[in-house]
Amino acid sequence: MTDLVSKARRIAVLTGAGISTASGIPDFRGPQGLWTKNPAAQAMFDIDEYVASTEVRAEAWKFRRAAAAWDAEPNAGHRALVDLERQGRLTGLITQNVDGLHQKAGSVLVHELHGTVWYVDCLTCADRVPMAEVLPRLEAGDPDPACELCGGILKSATISFGQSLDQAVIDAATRATQEADLFLAIGTSLQVYPAAGLCDLALRAGIPLVILNAEPTPYDDEATAVITTPIEETLPGLVA
Numbered sequence: 001m002t003d004l005v006s007k008a009r010r011i012a013v014l015t016g017a018g019i020s021t022a023s024g025i026p027d028f029r030g031p032q033g034l035w036t037k038n039p040a041a042q043a044m045f046d047i048d049e050y051v052a053s054t055e056v057r058a059e060a061w062k063f064r065r066a067a068a069a070w071d072a073e074p075n076a077g078h079r080a081l082v083d084l085e086r087q088g089r090l091t092g093l094i095t096q097n098v099d100g101l102h103q104k105a106g107s108v109l110v111h112e113l114h115g116t117v118w119y120v121d122c123l124t125c126a127d128r129v130p131m132a133e134v135l136p137r138l139e140a141g142d143p144d145p146a147c148e149l150c151g152g153i154l155k156s157a158t159i160s161f162g163q164s165l166d167q168a169v170i171d172a173a174t175r176a177t178q179e180a181d182l183f184l185a186i187g188t189s190l191q192v193y194p195a196a197g198l199c200d201l202a203l204r205a206g207i208p209l210v211i212l213n214a215e216p217t218p219y220d221d222e223a224t225a226v227i228t229t230p231i232e233e234t235l236p237g238l239v240a
């Protein structure tokens, strides 16, 4: 199985929350996840509720201000994927994470399916500014900062429920998968589309699927190998 990965020359990687938990980023759906412990928090991630309510937006901004991502550091799992890219064996690093830790580690070929917390978009004029420009406005006492160009509602550049994914990112992720001779799914429960659909795409194309995840996934039966040991301990040896 280790052989399968070491022999692969064009690897498409999909990552989910599991790769970042060792960096102190809580997941949403796991046993300790935000939504598991507080289902009401889901309103912050629903575009209709966000647009309709200043209270929901103020809650969301409080949550963003306190986000673990600002101070988190990449772990050995993130760094192993940088090595894979520098070896020239990565067709693309597709991630469901919004924490930016792959880029912080040094990965370049990153396709963020669910966007990023490091930028803020105006929902009216689509102007995009760095989160670092908006957080000080919260510190200064504005609970729901508006767009400085048009007065529109600002939101982190992440995909909320009810929002469409970026088609260009989906296309890039699809290409990275089609070009691969191995599909490696890491730290993802594979229960959300289009991430899970990329596994279908790989399997239909006859590309072997290797899953590295602590919990069972719906694709375990079709995978060539399933590894459940901790990602940050396993991945460096797997891609070395």
Ligand SMILES: [Zn+2]
Residues within 6 Å of the ligand: 122, 123, 124, 125, 126, 127, 147, 148, 149, 150, 151, 152
């Ligand atoms: Zn605007």
